[in-house]
Amino acid sequence: MSRTKTYRPSETLASRHSQQIQPNVPGTSNPNAPNSNPRKKTSKLNPTEAQLARLLTLPPFSSESVIFILWYTLTTNLPSPVVASLHNNLFASSISSLHTESATEWTISDVRLHAIRVIFGGQIGIALLEVPKTPARCPCYFGIDCKENGVKKRREKGEQERADMILARRTWDVEGDADLVKCPIRRMTSQPHPTPSAPSSGSAPPLKCFTNCQLCISGELVPQDLYFSPETGTITPNYYYRSEGVERIDLGGRVVAPGFLELQINGAEGVHFTGLRRGARGDEVGGGEERDAESLRKVAEWEVRCGVTGWWATVPTVERGRWVEILEVLKPQSFPNGATLLGAHAEGPYLHPTKAGAHNASHFTTYESTTPEQLYSAHHLSSTLKLLTLAPELPSTPSLLSHLTTTYPHLRLSLGHSSSTYSTGLSALSAGASALTHVFNAMPLLHHRTPGLAGLISSPKAPYYSLIPDLIHVHPSLLTLALRASPSRCILITDALELAGLPDGVYPGHAQIPHQQRKQGNKVTIEDTETLVGSCISLDQCVRNMVAETGCGLAEAVRCVTENVAGLMGEGKRGVLEAGRRADFVVLDAEGGVRETWVQGERVWMADG
DSSP: OOOOOOOOGGGSHHHHTTTTSOOOOTTSOOTTSGGGOHHHHTTTSOHHHHHHHHHHTSOOOOTTOOOOOOOEESOOOSOSSOEEEEOTTGGGSSOOEEEOOOOOEEEETTEEEEOOEEEETTTBOOOOEEOOSSOOOOTTTTTSOOTTTOOOOOOOTTOHHHHHHHHHHSOOOOOSOTTTOOSSOOOOOOSOOOOOOOOOSSSSOOEEEEESOEEEETTEEEEOOEEEETTTTEEOOOOTTOOSSEEEEEOTTOEEEEOEEEEEEOEETTEEGGGTTSOTTSOOOSOHHHHHHHHHHHHHHHHHHTTEEEEEEEEEOOOGGGHHHHHHHTSSBOOTTSOEEEEEEEEOSSOOGGGOTTSOGGGOOOTTTOOHHHHHOHHHHHTTEEEEEEOTTSTTHHHHHHHHHHHOTTOEEEEOSOOOOHHHHHHHHHTTOOEESSTTSSSOOOOSSOOTGGGGGGSTTOOEEEEOOSSSSSOHHHHHHHHHHOTTTEEEOOOBOTTTTSOSEEEOOOSSOOSOEEEETTEEEETTSOOEEEEOOOHHHHHHHHHHHHOOOHHHHHHTTTHHHHHHHTOSSSSSOSTTSBOOEEEEOTTOOEEEEEETTEEEEEOOO
16 A cells, blocks of 8 residues: 555644635625635645635535535545544534544555545535546446456446445445455454443433444445434434444444335234234134234234334235225234334235236236225225235226326336236336336246246336245246346345244145145145245345345345335335434344344344354
């Protein structure tokens, strides 16, 4: 690594010019304000200093904003590990303090780069990237093949600002020859972290901070601390400058991911959702409300053991009169030590009889015969129901799509259990559908001349698509194909039955499957046949299977059960590690095993040992 001049943090460009460049305070005169020709005052500064000086003349940003600005400097004399802390009175006074802390530093060939994070009142971060006059740039970022994953990341024309923001938010650690670099190399700090401080007696609320950990962000592992508030149950900006009121939790290099989101599950722990308000074999029973509440609690507590913090209950096709009864039980609700039920997924009955799978085709219908309001009720369409799977080739489906997208715009529509062609599926996407349900299963085979619905995963405007990676429903080679087709659209699901979480053996059927069922590992078949009923895999095992079978990184697989699910469902409070979202986390070991699950800033489950 090249040697650079070092000097005290108080000599950084920010503090050296804090006296020269006075901030623009509302109601005061400032000769360096934007309308006062700031170039004249900063003409002797180098480009980077001029840009920082210009930034200090801007009015305060909103308390919600967190922005990252990238600078290319022509000098190499900045101190490497620097974090500048600007308190809330930044715009009424000069910089109040500077703190040294581990920051990103790396070298590629003759390039010396530093990241400096500046926090305005704990709300605004600025990353500073330093390069020499003739920079040699990161091969991954500028479109050269990455040596680690072989993926070519291209910068699209007209997206300069977006690309800069992505780079500024990303933590890289690269040392050595650029030709040999594996990018990004994960590095954990070896320095001990501060002892947890007691909450301050001031007005600042107490916080918790995961430290010595790696965060799953956009399919990458980023070594970074994560701050959150147990009081509000949300992620906060990174208050690096706070020395009090922060409980630091050293995770010993483990991985922190957003809480997993389970998009399609039919039941678990002996509970099948078609049996709500009825017995396991479909017989009417008493004590419905208490029994149903206990059933959902069992599933919710099983989910957190799998790293899941939010889930949608799937209801496969049932007789017409049962939909409203079941949906009434599945309204969104939380559980003290379990994952949050976010609503329901109706998988039917607008499906094609030739692709019924384990569904009872005698209950299938069309929009001409039965409206959604008659099946589910307008109330549940507006509240409980969040996702609906339908077959696009049915004669009345175009009218159904038009009706649903117009009347219930929040409702996500997915294509599945269908014999549709590629072109019919493409038309349905244009009409408002946005996803495919368990791609490759219950749809035409992927053929090189007639790709069917499965071919849509690589279309120019690919929909979201779910995948069952239990190694039973889909061959490992197609798991790889599906993930690589559109990594930001791929979603992992379990499609688990009520036998998930139970020992192997023979079990009775339920309202959907009237036959005896045999469970062998994650595979469930009708007794004395090879007819596949469903899966019993857990969502954390789905993640580990993807890593093992496709060669993807852990963070790439995690993205398929967090960010991508949130993207499909329009879930703005979960699924991403960013300030303002819920503090729902899962702590993973290096192999993807679940060690801890947190809901709204509180730990609700922890693995033994």
